[in-house]
Amino acid sequence: MASTTQTKSNSGVEKHADINWDELGFDLVPADYMYVTKCGKEENFTNGNIIPYANIAISPFAGILNYGQGLLESLKAYRRDDGRVLLFRPEQNAQRMQIGAERLCMPSPSIEHFVEAVKQTVLANKHWVPPPGKGSLYVRPLLIGSGPVLSLVTAPEISFLIHACPVGNYHKGPINLLVEDKTHRATPGGTGDIKTITNYSPVYKAIAQAKARGFSDVLFLDAVTKKYIEEVSSCNIFIVKGNVISTPAICGTILPGITRKSIIEIALGFGYQVEERVIPLKDLFDVDEVFCTGTAVVVSPVASITYGDKRVEYKTGAETVSKKLYDMLTGIQTGRIEDKMGWTVEID
Amino acid sequence: MASTTQTKSNSGVEKHADINWDELGFDLVPADYMYVTKCGKEENFTNGNIIPYANIAISPFAGILNYGQGLLESLKAYRRDDGRVLLFRPEQNAQRMQIGAERLCMPSPSIEHFVEAVKQTVLANKHWVPPPGKGSLYVRPLLIGSGPVLSLVTAPEISFLIHACPVGNYHKGPINLLVEDKTHRATPGGTGDIKTITNYSPVYKAIAQAKARGFSDVLFLDAVTKKYIEEVSSCNIFIVKGNVISTPAICGTILPGITRKSIIEIALGFGYQVEERVIPLKDLFDVDEVFCTGTAVVVSPVASITYGDKRVEYKTGAETVSKKLYDMLTGIQTGRIEDKMGWTVEID
Known part of the structure; x- marks a missing residue:
């Protein structure tokens, strides 16, 4: 447990965790409390408990350890200028977890249960939500096969956990991507469209190799033709050409x-034409801007993309479409811009 | 811990676990002891310890729980008629774990360390190795990212665990396969060729759907063309036509x-022609026999394969190639047939 110091907010005397908020990066600083509940594989989840953050005890034969039966979610809690705390579209994470759970043959919490559990977790860790402008509290719900199994079947016990960690920026400055044409993140008939833990460690090596060459991350191509762009290791990608965002x-x-979904809606609101389509790799070589979106990266401008010996650079900085979208999104998330979409949820 | 009763073996007075060996299936009955060691992500493993089987304590942010950073292995210990216990090619599992660890950016135990650790685990659980003819002790080494991480990088701590469980037959009788043409197990540029935990839960749903229709398991097709057979959810597949095994x-x-590798060598020794090749789905409709191989299934004859509304049946039973291969393999594994290959390793 980290020590805490007292700070004052609009909602009264409140403790603020004792860390240097100005130096907050994307390193792990676990918040003090976590949420835990469990159920049998044929049962429905009931309400769980907020407990002090600690290691969990799990069978060596647990489905998650032996067969990767797990889903993760990521969302953030933001502190408004007046000290109150907002979540951003938590019901969307709940819905995505339900779809993933159906795919991995697990029960999942109801949308109401998920959102309430996230609220409780953030409330218990409210002193870990950074001051305005310093970052956010990254919230990580997990749904895992925690019971022991030997055969390839759903674990007899499923656990729904939520833990959290304050974070600053994922990338420092614009990002430089390398097109990865050997490793693939996903395949049709695979799990690329659900947020399963099994989508991540398989791309560690490609990321590490790209970073060793000075790149920020990799951009994956489709596994069948290697002609179309798919996504970056943990975020979606957009390209901008004139008034068209794809x-x-x-x-x-x-x-x-x-x-991704929120940016599409914001862009449409700004009057851009938005296309969700198959995007050939070659389209990257004739666009104005490229940017990535995700809970961790928010909206991150891409400075360059390299494919083999070809490198293309893109516009970044103040006068860009991505900056305009970033400002609107983060304005809504932090309560500085009125939320006409009904996306934010206050936790107290 | 299960209770034990005393039985007599050639090696002296020895306890035998008190379970009904005649009814041993493929259900989970954890053996009494497990092996554990840990190291930092840039370190080498040192020798670990045999400890009583128990839940492990792991960070909620562990790489294995959040990003699927884990490898599994499977091997079996067999009791000879004279009571001594044999392992089958454990150095092959060690090598495969090393290849997988390199792919998932983890350190791995040396081959000698791996084999010694498996021996220690089996020795500690010797009373759980079933009597001759009743089954085997299934041994499950795991290499997992046990340390906490937030970014997509190797966990700071890696754990090498071995736990075990006595097992009988995986399938009861010949198996009936359904060709699965929507879900894919693997893709080029993916992890189908390493034994990562991420290959398993993504196929649970396809298996469950096939079982609900009365099939034993599914046969996957390649993800790019859907024209070629790949493997069953947890075993390799062979087809037999005349003197040719593919x-x-x-x-x-x-x-x-x-x-798979051992059966190829045994088949070559018997004088069969063995082809490792791309196998079109249509080849299944004109062969004499089909069988699956794996640590769990050993050599299991396939009675039928169904693809859409087409069902093909195959020869099974006493006078088959698969039975001949099964008898030789299990004869070597259990010490009833002389091991001219040097495949078996005695544990004491």
Whole structure:
């Protein structure tokens, strides 16, 4: 448990965790409390408990450890200028977890249960929600096969956990992507469209190799033809040409990102034409801007994309479409811009 | 801990676990002891310890829980008629774990360390190795990212665990397969050729749907063309026509099974022609026999394969190639047939 110091907010005397908020990056600083509940594989979840953050005890034969039966979610809690705390579209994470659970043969919490559990977790860790402008509290719900199994079947016990960690920016500055044409993140008939834990460690090596060459991350191509762009290791991608903003269509291999969905709605509101379509790799070489979206990266401008010996650079900075979208999205998320969409949820 | 009763073996007074060995199936009955060791992500493993089987304590942010950073292995210990206990090619599992660890950016135990750790685990659980003819002790080494992470990087701590469970037959009688043409197990550029935990839960739903229709398991097709057979959910597949035995070639999407490899060598020794090749789905409709191989299923004859509304039946029973291969393999594994290959390893 980290120590805490007292700070004052509009909602009264409140403790603020004792860390240097100005240096907050994307390193792990677990918040003090977590949420836990469990149920049998044929049962429905009932309300769980907020408990002090600690290691969990799990069978060596647990489905999650032996067969990867797990889903993750990611969302953030933001502190408004007046000290109150907002969640951004948590019911969307709840819905995505339900779809993933159906695919991985697990029961899942109801949307109301999920949202209430996230609220309780954030409330218990409210002193870990960074001051305005310093970052956010990253919230990580997990749905895992925690019971022991030997055969390839759903674990007899499923656990729904939520833990949290304060974070700053994922990338420092614009990002430089490398097109990865050997490793694939997803395949039709696979799990690219659900947020399963099994989508991540298989791309570690590609990311590590790209980082060793000075790139920020990799951009994956489709596994069948290697001709179309799909997504970056943990975020969706958009391209901008004139008034048209395009992103790969959700058709089985693309994660239906909540930031992706929100940015599409914001862009349409601004009057841009938005296309969800199959995007050939070659389209990257003739666009004005490229940016990535995701809970961790928010809206991150892409400075360059390299494919083989070809490198293309894109516009970044103040006068860009991505900056305009970023400002609106984060304005809504932090309560500085009126939320006409009804996306934010106050936790107290 | 299960209770134990005393039985007599050639090696002196020895306790035998008190279960009904005649009814041993493939259900989970954890053996009494497990092996555990840990190291940092940049370190090498040192020798671990045999400890009583128990839940493990793991961070909610562990790489294995959030990003699926884990490898599994499977091997079996067999009791000879004289009471001594044999392992089958454990160094092959060790090598496969090393290849997988390199792919998932983890350190791995040396081959010597792996084999010694498996021996220690089996020795500690010797009373759980079933009597001759009643089954085997299934041994499950795991290599998992046990340390906490937030970004998509290797966990700071990696754990090497081995736990075990006595088992009988995986399938009761010949198996009936359904060709699955929507879900894919693997893709080129994916992880189909390493034994990662991420290959398993993504196929639960396809297996469950096939079982609900009365099938034993599913046969996957390649993800790119859907024209070629790959493997069953947890075993390799072979087809037999006359003197020719064929199995899909190891080319990125096929797990390099140790039973697969051993059966190829045994078949060559018997004088069969063995082809490792791309196998079109249509080849299934004109063969004499089909069988599956794997640590769990050993050599299991396939009675039928169904694809859409087409069902093909195959020869099973006493006078089959698969029975001849099964008898030789299990004869070597259990010490009833002289091991001219040097495949078996005695544990004491």
